[in-house]
Amino acid sequence: MKILKLGLIGHPVEQSLSPWIHTRFMEQTGIDGEYKLYPIEPDVFDKKITALMQSGIDGFNITVPYKQRIIPFLDELDPDAAKIGAVNTAVRKNGKWIGYNTDGSGYVRALEQVIPPKESLHVLMLGAGGAARGIYRALVTHGFRHVDIANRTASKAEELLQLQEPETISEILTFQEVQQQLADYDVIIHTTSVGMSPNAAEQIIPLTNLKPGAVVSDIVYKPIETQLLHTAKQQGALIHHGHSMLLYQAQYAFEIWSGRQVVVGDLLNQLEQRVT
Numbered sequence: 244m245k246i247l248k249l250g251l252i253g254h255p256v257e258q259s260l261s262p263w264i265h266t267r268f269m270e271q272t273g274i275d276g277e278y279k280l281y282p283i284e285p286d287v288f289d290k291k292i293t294a295l296m297q298s299g300i301d302g303f304n305i306t307v308p309y310k311q312r313i314i315p316f317l318d319e320l321d322p323d324a325a326k327i328g329a330v331n332t333a334v335r336k337n338g339k340w341i342g343y344n345t346d347g348s349g350y351v352r353a354l355e356q357v358i359p360p361k362e363s364l365h366v367l368m369l370g371a372g373g374a375a376r377g378i379y380r381a382l383v384t385h386g387f388r389h390v391d392i393a394n395r396t397a398s399k400a401e402e403l404l405q406l407q408e409p410e411t412i413s414e415i416l417t418f419q420e421v422q423q424q425l426a427d428y429d430v431i432i433h434t435t436s437v438g439m440s441p442n443a444a445e446q447i448i449p450l451t452n453l454k455p456g457a458v459v460s461d462i463v464y465k466p467i468e469t470q471l472l473h474t475a476k477q478q479g480a481l482i483h484h485g486h487s488m489l490l491y492q493a494q495y496a497f498e499i500w501s502g503r504q505v506v507v508g509d510l511l512n513q514l515e516q517r518v519t
């Protein structure tokens with residue numbers, strides 16, 4: 244039987260939890276395969292990526308700093324990946340390499356476990372970097388209509404508006420303005436690296452006056468419970484941890500590579516033990 248050959252390229256990749264996750268998915272489906280780490284130094288990227296893509300590998304994930312740099316090496320892009328301008332999953336299909344972005348759609352799948360999308364939900368996204376682009380695009384294509392953005396650099400928040408759908412309503416706010424109207428939001432999503440270990444004491448904005456029943460979500464997953472989530476919990480909010488995004492983007496990627504459905508189930512708890 245054919246072995247499914249998968250892997251991850253990036254710099255660095257050594258700490259990645261993806262091999263563990265994909266090995267669980269292979270066990271679940273009974274697929275015989277491998278998921279290897281391919282650390283690539285930036286000055287040899289072109290040569291190494293070309294060799295890897297010709298090596299008989301079936302698919303791979305792409306992480307920092309190559310999510311944009313991989314694009315010219317691919318034959319086709321999924322339309323959302325093209326709009327976002329970043330690829331985290333490549334698959335070889337009928338001799339052609341196709342690029343996808345499962346980060347944002349994985350994030351929204353994860354969020355949907357906590358709160359189903361409703362047109363009326365008022366969402367606030369904090370941050371407008373690479374991760375935010377994927378998440379914003381996935382939110383507006385998965386039934387979230389009203390998504391405001393606050394970012395330290397306003398011009399980057401403005402750039403995100405190009406990813407809207409016709410029915411999207413988005414306002415750009417400063418962090419100061421956001422703090423005055425936090426009670427308006429049903430869902431608050433933090434997408435910057437503020438609060439990531441070793442700077443775990445940092446919090447992007449103070450959280451006060453949250454709407455009763457609000458969901459606060461953080462894509463930072465080291466530590467599992469960031470200062471932002473800790474504060475949100477104290478305020479009575481429902482909290483949504485970042486490691487679930489990691490699992491759901493992997494689930495989406497594995498489905499693209501294998502054509503099979505896999506379930507996250509208890510992997511969420513098991514992954515939590517591995518992160519802490």
Ligand code: ATR
Pocket residue numbers: 369370371372373374375394395396399434435436437
């Ligand atoms: P990623 O791919 O992880 O999203 P990125 O594209 O470099 O990384 O984006 C980083 C995001 O974190 C941006 O929204 C950035 O804000 P700016 O656009 O103003 O740079 C945000 N960010 C990083 N450090 C920050 C800080 N100390 N305070 C506020 N925002 C910060």
